[in-house]
Amino acid sequence: MHKKIPFYKYQGAGNDFILIDNRNASFDRKNEQLVKKLCDRRFGIGADGLMLLQQAENYDFEMVYYNADGAEGTMCGNGGRCIVAFARDLGIISSTTDFLAVDGPHQASIDGNQVTLGMIEVHDFRKDGEAYILNTGSPHYVQFIKGLADYDVFQEGKKIRYSGAYGDKGINVNFIEKENNGYFLRTYERGVEDETFACGTGATAAAMTVALHHNMEGDINIPIRVLGGQLYISFHKKDKAFTDVFLKGPAKFVFAGEIDEANL
The missing domain is CATH 3.10.310.10 (Diaminopimelate Epimerase; Chain A, domain 1)
Incomplete structure (x- = not known):
């Protein structure tokens, strides 16, 4: 049977x-x-x-x-x-x-x-060159890119994910670009070993990166568009600390x- x-x-x-x-x-x-x-x-x-x-x-x-x-x-x-x-x-x-x-x-x-x-709340981050490294439940590398629609996310993401800097477990790799009233995000996910249509912890890390990069404070809501649709991330930011973090989407x-x- x-x-x-x-x-x-x-x-x-x-x-x-x-x-x-x-x-x-x-x-x-x-x-x-x-x-x-x-x-x-x-x-x-x-x-x-x-x-x-x-x-x-x-x-x-x-x-x-x-x-x-x-x-x-x-x-x-x-x-x-x-x-x-x-x-x-x-x-x-x-x-x-x-x-x-x-x-x-x-x-x-x-x-x-x-x-x-x-x-989860996030109370720390670090930088690797121009990129931001945060753990939003999973570890993420976030980098601003111009011309993201035509960027080779698979090859560039794979290089970073497997670089020795992030050890045997590697890291999820995110590229973001400003658009209209929000940001466009593309992600190479470890474990899938490919670009995915969306990544929730990645979108959360990307929104936090935007707030850090622009020294935003207080209650913040950032729209993040991914290949598969629209996500919204909200949180309260004070210095390096992110509390009341919410990810909204379908x-x-x-x-x-x-x-x-x-x-x-």
Whole structure:
């Protein structure tokens, strides 16, 4: 008897994820090879990452996030928004939630397909040349670029991600450019090892970089456009500290199905 795995597909601004309801703990969270196969776009379902929704004492649920390479990952902002929509669709929550992720507790609210996700506070940053280095739940390198629409994000991002400066684990690489009333962002994500259509923790790091670069203070809201849509980041900034950090954007159900583990 082959094991069939029920799954749900969601996307947040083009960042797509496989979601599995694992409240009964039937999915082996240590099986990284299976996760990698499920995320494969040619031989599996295909996704930028996979999430397990699990039971968590004193919280509505726990989010366990995996990169497409099968390894358990750091925080994923777009994934966080998608799992909130998933929890709502499962009837676990209604419009607000407190859930647990790898970087600690998160609060979120959902209205239709728009999710506002509370992110961790950031109290420090450093610079690498002209670039800013911040950890918004995942480590990010952010650099201003002119002519970003035509920039080779894959090759340039890959060089920085694998440069010895960031050790074996590497770093996510973001390039931003001012446009109209906000900024345009493109991201090379480690673990996916490619440019993605959106990166929530990257958009958060990019907005913070803008505030640092322009010495902005107080309550700030910065629109960040990504390849897959529009995100909004808000926070309170005082000196180097970012508090009340929120990432707002879409999270949409795409389809559901089941896959036979033996066929992978």
